[in-house]
Amino acid sequence: MSKNVLIIGAGGVAQVVAHKCAQNNDVLGNIAIASRTLSKCEEIVASVKEKGAMKVDGQLTAHELNALDVNATVELIRETGSEIVINVGTAFLNMSVMSACLEAEVAYLDTAIHEEPDKICEQPPWYANYEWKRRDEFKAKGLTAILGVGFDPGVVNAYARLGCDMLDTVESVDIVDVNAGNHGKYFATNFDPEINFREFTGTVYSWQNNAWQSNKMFEVSRTDDLPVVGSQTTYMSGHDEVHSLSQNLGVANVRFWMGFGEHYINVFTVLQSLGLLSEQPVMTAEGQEVVPLKVVKAVLPDPSSLAPNYTGKTCIGDFVKGTKDGKEKEVFIYNVADHKEAYNEVGSQGISYTAGVPPVAAAMLVATGEWDAKTMVNVEELDPRPFINILNKIGLPTRIKDEEGDRPVSFE
Structure with a gap:
């Protein structure tokens, strides 16, 4: 059974994620893409359609969203019927989007660590400053969060x-x-x-x-x-x-x-x-x-x-x-x-491509259950073999x- 996906962000990485989700929408279902600038989301939707990337018939929609607004994000998750959120917006959004996923009870994936605008290089390990503080909440609700699942990290x-x-x-x-x-x-x-x-x-x-x-x-x-x-x-x-x-x-x-x-x-x-x-x-x-x-x-x-x-x-x-x-x-x-x-x-350069393909592979593994960890994890805590196998098939051979x-x- 496929699982619908909400992509947050509309930059070069988001464009790759959208194309790859479309190419695998038999597993990932309907696709929604959201950012503060609706026109950027619409351009990505047009790019996917222009290249005929959709593997099977399905929905691909664009939405305007301030992802710092947790309530608005929860509302969009529910409106679109999304079950997996792929956060490829700015790193300043992570904790807000994570909060929305906890409230809406859906899976959360990102590609970079959370940052606060006025702080740089906080005390290590960085994940302990923000993300790992929410691990017990994901575990208690039986929800999956996969942190840093781009290329590096990922x-x-x-x-x-x-x-x-x-x-x-x-x-x-x-x-x-x-x-x-x-x-x-x-x-x-x-x-x-x-x-x-x-x-x-x-x-x-x-x-x-x-x-x-x-x-x-x-x-x-x-x-x-x-x-x-x-x-x-x-x-x-x-x-x-x-x-x-x-x-x-x-x-x-x-x-x-x-x-x-x-x-x-x-x-x-x-x-x-x-x-x-x-x-x-x-x-x-x-x-x-x-x-x-x-x-x-x-x-x-x-x-x-x-x-x-x-x-x-x-x-x-x-x-x-x-x-x-x-x-x-x-x-x-x-x-x-x-x-x-x-x-x-x-339609994106190689750096965006290497960052954008992996979260789609991870989302597919969450959808099929192989990486549905039902708690918060970093990539090294999961079996790398199915991940590498999918990456081999969808554009990043190892x-x-x-x-x-x-x-x-x-x-x-």
């Missing part, structure tokens, strides 16, 4: 779990995210600039030797020879998945590494040095209060506008190191995505590289 959490299951002991999980694509702009971010910069302006928290370690952005780097994209330098960064994997997998070292070009680092450094990446309000000479980070966001290209001219590929995966049968072993479990292929299929070679991963 798929990389499943890769970490898979790597741990493959080895006898695990010493470290190092998540590496490289975008070797080119959008042709002087400077732009691949997703919401405000959220993007907030990741990199605060403390870089990593989990090392079973304890939290603090570093500055761009302080620690590594270079790896990666499949398809070649030799790439990445920098240790603070990121959501470190804050759940460190608590759930019992691994001594969990780190996240992201690739940045020299040009990005230079522009970022100038903006930060001038105070233009601050989330705290300032007063202009005209007496107008502004938040510098929001001004920068307003003048940068909309990430969804990058899609038509984006070329190149991404490579995102996990190096999992430990022992097997008494011998040291390291595996690299990864995915490679192509920006142009993503645009041709769903591969593994180790001493035995480079090969696809499947559990069919």
Whole structure:
């Protein structure tokens, strides 16, 4: 039996989610998409219809919604008969949407950790500051909430779990995210600039030797020879998945590494040095209060506008190191995505594609019961095999590289 879906958000990731839900609406049923800007939702609906993405006949509707209004969100969930909510709006919405799902008694999925507009890099583990405080409520009601089920966090959490299951002991999980694509702009971010910069302006928290370690952005780097994209330098960064994997997998070292070009680092450094990446309000000479980070966001290209001219590929995966049968072993479990292929299929660039496909796979598993956890979980707490199998089928194939070679991963 299919389960109807409400998508909250109308950016590039939401566009991918809508297309993929439509392509699998025999499992996911009727689809509603809602955001503050109705026209953006209508554009996504038009895009889905233009590409003939609906697998079977069904409803695909657009709605205007302020998702910070819990009552309004509850009303829309009930009006649309939605049983699964996929939240791909701004990270500031998570707790409000979660509250609405608890009240309406439906499943909740998101792709990023909750943030408060005036706070950056709160004390780790970040999930304990907000989401995990609601876990008992989901469990008491027998409702499923799957946190951070994009790619990173999300798929990389499943890769970490898979790597741990493959080895006898695990010493470290190092998540590496490289975008070797080119959008042709002087400077732009691949997703919401405000959220993007907030990741990199605060403390870089990593989990090392079973304890939290603090570093500055761009302080620690590594270079790896990666499949398809070649030799790439990445920098240790603070990121959501470190804050759940460190608590759930019992691994001594969990780190996240992201690739940045020299040009990005230079522009970022100038903006930060001038105070233009601050989330705290300032007063202009005209007496107008502004938040510098929001001004920068307003003048940068909309990430969804990058899609038509984006070329190149991404490579995102996990190096999992430990022992097997008494011998040291390291595996690299990864995915490679192509920006142009993503645009041709769903009208979004590869970063949005990798973030938007996984929550649809998770929603399908909730609908069929395989991931209907009936409590709040992070992805690594679930069986990764059915998740990887669906991802293989709907656009994000998984591969593994180790001493035995480079090969696809499947559990069919």
